């Protein structure tokens with residue numbers, strides 16, 4: 001991602017919106033209809049109170065409220081139109097990005113690129129395109145709704161009491177204005193933080209890959225200094241981002257709460273002879289319409305908006321600056337492991353759906369897992385975290401079909417996993433528990449055990465490079481050498497099991513702490529290779545690096561599980577924050 005990425009993204013979005021003005025106007029018209037209640041709500045409440053209920057005319061009061069109900073129904077109809085017209089803006093954007101992705105891939109393939117690498121890259125870019133589509137739709141709705149609600153509230157309040165309108169208009173303009181002005185900096189800080197995190201991963205990877213040479217040449221100190229510099233830059237970038245993100249709360253406070261406080265103070269001490277209906281009307285405008293609109297705007301722009309700019313910036317960077325770049329967007333740590341060694345035939349991902357899944361062990365008094373709902377998209381990479389004994393391994397075995405839910409269903413590509421014949425199950429998914437299974441036999445037999453006879457030496461070479469098994473191959477004297485499981489370390493056994501799953505045609509891989517006996521560098525390398533392999537990946541994580549690298553984290557805490565990105569879970573889940581703290585402390589302990 002180049003630093004100009006967000007500017008490129010902004011220009012691209014502007015071009016797209018300008019090119020389709022008519023659809024954009026439709027969005028505005030429908031959002032206007034949707035926002036009608038914001039124009040009339042306070043006024044209708046004021047009239048209902050003053051001319052109806054307080055004037056002893058309940059029918060008149062009821063009539064005004066009924067009118068408000070009708071306007072709300074029209075607003076709901078408008079919401080439908082707004083949604084459809086937003087889709088009409090966003091879908092062509094998605095199509096255009098997809099077309100560029102496919103064109104770039106074909107161009108690369110025709111000019112001698114590696115088709116295998118492109119395939120995996122297209123999957124990654126497709127995911128990015130989907131993120132852009134969702135975020136662009138959401139941003140368009142949020143911004144248009146805020147604009148109409150703000151105008152509606154100002155106009156409505158003006159018709160009720162001009163001074164109150166000023167008390168609303170001024171703080172919202174200041175709060176939202178300052179926030180919008182700070183956004184450029186926030187996007188830059190977000191990009192800096194993303195780049196710094198990636199550099200850190202890259203540096204750590206380089207270091208671990210070259211450890212032997214570093215020790216041989218006595219270069220430990222400069223290598224550590226370099227890593228230290230990158231780590232410090234990451235810390236600085238994260239701190240700067242956190243500071244700017246705090247502005248969001250300030251903007252919410254100024255734009256959302258200050259108007260309410262000012263109006264209440266003014267009613268108490270400044271307003272002369274203001275009717276009860278007018279006070280209620282103004283408060284209705286603020287509480288019902290203005291505050292939610294400000295909140296949605298600030299939160300939406302702060303998370304979805306930034307994601308949109310950062311993702312689109314990266315995507316355009318990859319498609320534009322590297323015409324053949326459709327296959328070249330892995331994070332550097334992954335890219336390093338994704339050398340020229342790719343498995344020739346890649347599996348497409350499995351869709352996982354959990355429908356109200358509960359499970360208790362026979363004789364157990366309570367459910368270990370209760371009412372879990374989850375959808376994992378094909379090709380998605382999800383990390384499951386939670387305290388010891390919460391049911392992570394149980395969940396893994398339910399996904400693999402080795403346990404049957406007490407209630408609910410686990411569907412793989414729409415089929416109940418427990419209804420699949422064992423051979424079909426085994427072909428669809430590879431499930432690796434903590435203790436890896438290695439048998440007395442040749443290394444070739446061990447590695448190719450799940451590959452259905454399709455793992456030739458060329459593919460095995462690739463797996464060996466990906467997982468750093470070269471030493472083991474020399475130790476056994478080649479693929480034909482016999483492996484003695486008792487002579488291997490637990491980490492070596494896990495590497496063999498991982499390489500075996502990697503070579504299998506399984507479209508779902510479930511790793512239940514399957515890397516727990518490896519050192520962090522070997523683990524990062526192995527998980528990187530698994531991510532590159534495409535297919536759906538579920539990792540029961542026991543290190544922060546696994547959770548950070550996943551598309552989504554699922555936090556099991558005994559209640560309904562939460563899922564979201566690493567950053568989102570950090571912000572939303574106390575338990576996840578605690579776990580991350582614990583992991584960080586552990587990894588810092590010598």
Ligand SMILES: Nc1ncnc2c1ncn2[C@@H]1O[C@H](COP(=O)(O)OP(=O)(O)OP(=O)(O)O)[C@@H](O)[C@H]1O
Nearest residue numbers: 361362364368386387388389390391392393394395
């Ligand atoms: N075969 C079993 N029979 C009865 N209870 C079991 C069995 N296996 C696990 N449990 C219990 O189910 C609960 C969840 O266990 P599970 O191994 O899924 O948790 P976990 O979160 O993966 O733990 P850890 O992080 O320590 O691996 C625990 O209370 C455990 O004692």
